[in-house]
Amino acid sequence: MAKLRVPVGPGDHVQGPADAPVTLVEYGDYECPHCGRAYPMVKALQKEFGNRLRFAFRNFPLRELHPHAEAAAETAEFAAEHKKFWEMHDLIFENQSALSERLLGQLAERLGLDANALRESLRSGEFSERVAHDFSGGVRSGVNGTPTFFINGARHDNSYDFATLADAIKKAATTHQ
Amino acid sequence: MTSKVLPPGTQAPDFSLPVTPDQKLSLSELRGRPVVLAFYPADWSPVCGDQMALYNEIMPEFHRFNAEVLGISVDGVWCHAAFAHDRKLHFPLLADFEPKGAVARRYGAYRDADGTSERALFVIDKDGVIRWSYISPIAVNPGADGILDALEQLPK
Numbered sequence: 001m002a003k004l005r006v007p008v009g010p011g012d013h014v015q016g017p018a019d020a021p022v023t024l025v026e027y028g029d030y031e032c033p034h035c036g037r038a039y040p041m042v043k044a045l046q047k048e049f050g051n052r053l054r055f056a057f058r059n060f061p062l063r064e065l066h067p068h069a070e071a072a073a074e075t076a077e078f079a080a081e082h083k084k085f086w087e088m089h090d091l092i093f094e095n096q097s098a099l100s101e102r103l104l105g106q107l108a109e110r111l112g113l114d115a116n117a118l119r120e121s122l123r124s125g126e127f128s129e130r131v132a133h134d135f136s137g138g139v140r141s142g143v144n145g146t147p148t149f150f151i152n153g154a155r156h157d158n159s160y161d162f163a164t165l166a167d168a169i170k171k172a173a174t175t176h177q
Numbered sequence: 178m179t180s181k182v183l184p185p186g187t188q189a190p191d192f193s194l195p196v197t198p199d200q201k202l203s204l205s206e207l208r209g210r211p212v213v214l215a216f217y218p219a220d221w222s223p224v225c226g227d228q229m230a231l232y233n234e235i236m237p238e239f240h241r242f243n244a245e246v247l248g249i250s251v252d253g254v255w256c257h258a259a260f261a262h263d264r265k266l267h268f269p270l271l272a273d274f275e276p277k278g279a280v281a282r283r284y285g286a287y288r289d290a291d292g293t294s295e296r297a298l299f300v301i302d303k304d305g306v307i308r309w310s311y312i313s314p315i316a317v318n319p320g321a322d323g324i325l326d327a328l329e330q331l332p333k
Contacts, residue, residue: 002322032226062226064233064265139235144320145226157317 002142002155008056013076013085015046016054021176022152022169023054027138029146030073030092031066031099038147038160039093045165052173057089059134060146068099070131075104077127078118084111152176182285182297182312189214189301190283194271195254202247202269205305211244211331212301213324216286216294218315220252220260220270228296228318233266235321242328244300247271251278251293286312300327 008014008023026042028035046053059077061069072092079088091107092099101122105115121127138148142155149156149165152172158164183189189212193203204212217228226234229248239246249271252260257270273280278294281287286297296313309327313319 002320005322029226062230062234065226065230136238139238139320140322140325142320142322143231144228144318145231155320157314 001157002144004150004153004155005141006137007153008054012056012058013080013089014054014056015086017051018054020052020054021173022049022052023056024165024169025056025058025150027058027060027134027141027143027146027148027150029059029061029066029069030076030096031069032062032146033096034145034160035147036093036096039090041160041162041165044162045169048166049169053169058138059131060138060143060148061131061135062146068101068104070128071101071104071122072099073131073134074122074125074127075108075118077130078121079108079111079113082111082113084113087111182295182310183299183307184310185308187307189299189305189307190280191305192280192283194249194273194280196269196271197258198254202271204301207245208305209303211242211303211328212299213239213244213246213328214249214284214299214301215246215324216249216281216284216297216299218288218291218293218296219250220256229260229266229270230264231318232268232321233264236267238321238325239328242325242331244328249273249280249294251281288315291315298324300324300331302331 046055059073061073063070076085076088079085105118108115108118147160151168156168191205193201196202232246246268251273253274254272257272261270278287281294286295288295296315296319298311299307300309302308311323
């Protein structure tokens with residue numbers, strides 16, 4: 001069974017308490033339709049488990065398949081610099097079907113961020129290393145497509161629908177105690 | 178039932194298979210550098226970032242080890258050509274098509290019941306010796322962590 005090699009740490013984008021019994025890590029691609037389908041599942045899981053679940057999102061853009069995935073990932077990292085990571089993460093997934101660089105600029109403006117600064121950041125690749133760091137950590141952990149989930153460090157080799165993930169999370173919570 | 182997958186320490190059986198409609202590739206041609214031989218059941222699995230697409234994304238990681246990656250399935254050359262074009266693959270796909278699955282059988286990586294190969298991975302060293310082999314459950318894309326670990330452990 002593949003194991004998460006890079007533990008969740010201060011460099012991660014995290015929702016939920018650090019001492020939650022279960023940590024769910026998603027390696028995702030903003031342009032991947034499967035990740036788009038997983039997005040509301042994760043929201044529902046967070047609602048279901050509340051403070052018992054910590055969620056971290058890491059970048060795994062499939063650049064060869066998805067021409068906007070890298071820019072989207074860097075845009076979320078740009079937003080993170082302005083403490084708006086999750087707002088941007090959500091907005092991108094909610095507008096996934098219309099993803100383009102122009103749209104990313106519009107989303108930035110909607111969050112009160114400077115679209116010109118974003119354009120410059122994407123051009124210079126300001127956050128490309130950050131995204132690449134997530135990516136290679138994912139590769140070494142056995143990420144095998146998007147989305148790939150890890151529950152308390154173990155790769156979830158099963159469907160990402162709500163019921164299956166919820167079951168796996170409950171099981172992990174029991175083991176943890 | 179599947180036969181037993183060839184274990185580390187075994188000389189990798191040589192083969193010569195079509196990579197394009199008019200070209201063949203032999204394993205022995207790649208002597209001198211490590212080879213990742215990745216058997217998979219079929220082209221066109223309906224997910225983003227399937228096994229071959231994933232390897233394609235991480236080519237730079239394989240190139241750090243000077244490794245050649247070869248995908249291999251029982252699909253024919255024209256099927257491979259269409260699949261590779263669609264997924265923009267930057268490495269060869271071998272057609273283990275006629276006699277069907279013959280190479281997979283020699284590596285202990287054929288599924289008689291399904292008529293396809295296993296998801297079987299082999300890391301072969303520069304002298305043509307298998308240094309690592311792994312069969313993944315057929316429904317589980319094994320990712321690349323095991324391959325990269327094995328490449329890292331090859332003697333320089």
